[in-house]
Structures are given as structure tokens and as C-alpha cells.
Amino acid sequence: MGLKPLSCPECGEALKGEAGNGLVLGCTNNHYVGVKVDTHNVYSVPAQLVKPNQVDPKRKLVFLPFWVFNLFIDVSDRKIRGGGVWRFITGQKLLSGDSTMYVCAANLPEKNVDELSKHYSINNLPADSIISDIFREDFNKLPVIMDEETAYQHAHYIFLKNEFDASGTLQWIKYKFDLKGWRLVYLPFYMDQRSGTYDRII
Amino acid sequence: MNTESIKYASPEMHKNLEEYSCQFCGAKLVLDIYEPVIYCGHCRGAYVSTTFYGVEKYVAPAKISDDEAWEKIKRWFRHKGGAKDLETHAKLSALQTVYIPFWKTVTEVRVVVCGYNVRTDSDGNESHDLVKYMYKNSYPWNSIACDQSEYGLFTYDTDVDAKPILELERSIPLVPVTLSETDAKDISYEDVTGRAKDDAMSKMDECTFCQVFLKIKSFKLIYLPYLQVSYNYKGKEYSVVMNGISGNIEVGNMPGDRGRQANGFGFRLGAGSAVMGVGAGVAIVFIISGSVLGAIIGLIVGGILAAWGYSYYEKSLHILQYGSEVRTGDQITEVVTANEVN
Secondary structure (H helix, E strand, O other): OOEEEOEOOOOOOEOEOOOOOEOEEEOOOOOEEEEEOOOOEEEEOOEEEEEOOOOOOOOEEEEEEEEEEEEEEEEEEEEEEOOHHHHHHHOOOOOOEEEEEEEEOOOOOHHHHHHHHHHHHHHOOOOOOEEEOOOOOOOOEOOEOOOHHHHHHHHHHHHHHHHHHOOOEEEEEEEEEEEEEEEEEEEEEEEOOOOOOEEEOO | OOOOOOOOOOHHHHHHHOOOEOOOOOOEEEOOOOOOOEEEOOOOEEEEEOOOOOOEEEEOOOOOOHHHHHHHHHHHOOOOOEOOOHHHHOEEEEEEEEEEEEEEEEEEEEEEEEEEEEEEOOOOOEEEEEEEEEEEEEEEEEEEOOOHHHHOOOOOOOOOOOEEHHHOOOOOOEOOOOOOHHHHHHHHHHHHHHHHHHHHHOOOOEEEEEEEEEEEEEEEEEEEEEEEEEEEEOOEEEEEEEEOOOOOEEEEEEEEOHHHHHHHHHHHHHHHHHHHHHHHHHHHHHHHHOOOHHHHHHHHHHHHHHHHHHHHHHHHHEEEEOOOOOOOOOOOOOOEOHHHOO
16 A cells, blocks of 8 residues: 655645544645546646635634635526516526535435535625635534535536426527636635524625 | 544554554554544644555355265256256265455435426317426445456345444455456446436436536445355366355356257257258259249258257257356456455
8 A cells, every 4th residue: 555645735744633524725925726536636726715704703713615616607598497487576587607516515315415515606705795805714614525626516516407497498508618717715604503503604 | 513423544544543543653553434634642743544445345155065065066067957856966076155245225316307298188189298207216326446357247136234344253265356346336336326317217208408427425335155165076167156145156157968969969850951951952942943932941941950950969969058158167366355455
């Protein structure tokens, strides 16, 4: 068996961590580094932290990781039979054009991952969100359990799920993702310590 | 509330890691099989394993003894077409149990499929009932992980009761893995994608859109026992490969029945050739007399009889079961024991 020590691709510092770091580690110079387990490689991860405008001190604040992809979704052909009026009335949004897709990378039940991913992909973040590009490691966060490549494939699934869930019957769709950029974003949640679920703050 | 934790490492890694220490401070490394990265217990230096990451290895013990195997093979000799005195004159030359590796995966597939069912009313008018499905399914897959032509095996369908390779109390001969983990995953993805799409499309009369998303849930290497048997019959060596769990003969050959060979060659081929000769003679007569239809019929019938006779003769030379012919006298050239497997 071979072992390969990990070092930061930005500054060359040896990476350190402990159980619970998941697939993204931080180096001592505040760079974030992703680990590809199958190819044993590392890659730089642009990371951001979204701070809540207000914090309830009685509740436990936890940050959940999301891979965020800035895309141009080119839907060259789409056929949904029926449901047009209902989609208009309920304001259901079908994704196309310039879009920002969020994929939850925390170790949550699949249903929760899909719900959160779809919610933020359709609604995105409010304009007044406080976004930090540089932040220290000392905040309560869940580990990243999905690498960026896997998350990108999952973004395709979230896009199709949104099409599928829309009113009417999807018959076919021809689309293409044009990736403009990606990053890791930590979003704030309150953890319900009794049920173990996470409630959105933003 | 968390999902079932993902395993990144195998129990073998735990054992192997005892030999390694941190390159920075010399302390012991801590391996948690649910963590993708290995850390030093002292300075927290981070490492990743570069070999067989996350693959669990299992072995299924053999259930067929050497004596039982030879008895089963002697019963198999009574197969139609084999030499009639095979059971009494065949002598066992060599018999060994080897453990052949198979990659085994379970892949979870999420499918999005749309289309329609065609409905015809009493007047013969067609209408389309639109349908859309989004669902999840699991697909198993397995494939031999070494040279399949060596053993004539491709997949296994036996129910196996396998245990982790680390629990073995004795060394056993393991055939080395030559199909890489990456290639196995690629092949399994292709196979599973095809099967998932076929299943999805079978849910409707016409499919207009189908996309599948794959996620490997389990990826294992399983060593299954097979008995390689060589036997001698009248100075020639023949081989059989037997499943060491079910006792089924997977690949094997035996000498053909000489009576059948004589029948095929002497009678059928001879008769066919004779008819061809008659046909040729008739052809000459009919050509001279101006009618070629009878000649053509004679030639065709003769040719068919001759071909049938030759085919019967060829098949009677030796009997093959399944796959390609097993080469005689094969021995494993490289054997690793369970302790040496990474």
C-alpha cells in the first residue's frame, strides 16, 4: 500500500486536519483544498462563507457546504405537454440561460440534499446576503462528502428534477450546461438538536 | 439526521497501516474507514492511500472436496457423445483449487424517463397517454478480474457465502487481478446504464427522453474457488474447470465417441459424397439432354448430406462444454497468498 502526503496546490504547505474534515481541507494560509480520492490528487477550491444577518443565540448555528456552479443553461428544445397555466399561476420556474446551481455537499439524507439543492438553485441567495471570501477555519461546519466533479453531475440531476416536477408532463428536453465558474459556499442553518434536522436561515 | 456513512477504506488498510508512520513526525497514522483522508495522530499531517482505495476483498471457501470433484467429473463423462470407455479409462492427472477474482458492484441508478403509451379506441383511432417516471433502482454487476480466456469464465451466478479475506486462517492460492479497478468501474457503468435504460423504456410504448444517473454503492473484489482438473485418456490430456461451490462444470472437454466419428465420417459423409457423385452424374446426363433442374437438385442434396456428415464427424472428435477449449496442462504461473494481497 502506498501513502501520499497532501500539500496545498497554492502555497505548497503540508495539509493538516482531523477526522470530520471530509473531502475539503483548509491550509494554514487559509486556502481551501479539495481531495480526489480516486486519483489521489488535490485541487484548489475557491470558498465563501455566507453569514446570517442575525443569529438567534438560543439555537445552534451550523454551516452546510454547497458546491455552486455558475452556468449558462442552453435549452435548445423542450416539450412539456399541459400545465402551462398552472405553472404561470404558481410561479414555477424552469431553469435556463444564466443560472446559479447549488448542490448540497453535506452528509444528509438524499431527499434533503435534493430539496435544499433545488431550493437554492431556483431561488438563489437574497441580494443583501453577507458573503465573505476570506474567513478563518473556526466555525461550526459539516464536512464536504461530495467532490466537485460528482456535484456537477448532480447539478444535471437537480436541473432535470426541476423540469420533471414542474406542472405538465415532460416529453423531451435537449439542453447543455456551459460552465462559467464554480466555488464552495458555506450557508448558515440552525440545527434542531432533538431531531437532527437543519433549518434554513437564508 | 445523517445518511449511512460512506466507507472510504477497507479492513485490509487498517491492518496494513500498522506498518506506516508519519513522514513528518514519525508518529502512528490514524485510519478511520469512514474518512477519505488519513491523518497523523500527533501532528495531524494529511495523507491519501494510492492503492486499492476503499475496495473490500472477500473470499468464498470451497465446498467441493477433491474426491467429490472427481466423482462429479466421472458422472459428467456419461455426457452424450463422449468416449464410451471414458469413465473406466480416464485417470486423474492433476487437481488443484484456485481462487479466481471477480469484481462485484452494486450501482444505484436514478432514472428520468418520459414518453407515452399508445391507446387505440374501438374505431381504430390512436391516442397517446403521456407518462413520465423518476425513480431509483439498484443493479448488481460482476465480472472476472483476470484473463477470462485462461478459465473460460466471464461472470458468476452462484450465491456465495463470502467472508473478508483478513479472516482467513490459512494461505490460499489467489489468481492475480489483471482487470484494473478503474476499467472494471467503466465496464460496469456501461453495462448498468444499458440495463437501466432498457428497463426504463420497457415501462412505456414509446420513450421520448431517458437519462440515468449512476452512483456506485458497493465495490468489492471476491475470490471464488474453482477446481482445475487435468485427466489422461489414452495418452492425451484433457481439462475441466469446476465451480468449487456449486460443483457445476464451467468449462471442460472430453474425447469423442469413436463410433460416432465412424458414423459421421464413414456413413454420413460417405453417403453424402455418394449422392453428390450421383448428382454430378445425373447433371451430366441432364445437361446433355437439355434439362438442368434435376442436376441442380442432385448436386444440392448431395452437398447438404456431405456437409452434415462432416459436421457430425467434427463434433464427435471432442466434446466441449461452454466457452473456449481449456488448454491442457495449464498451471498457475504466479500465485499470491491472502497475506500478500494489498
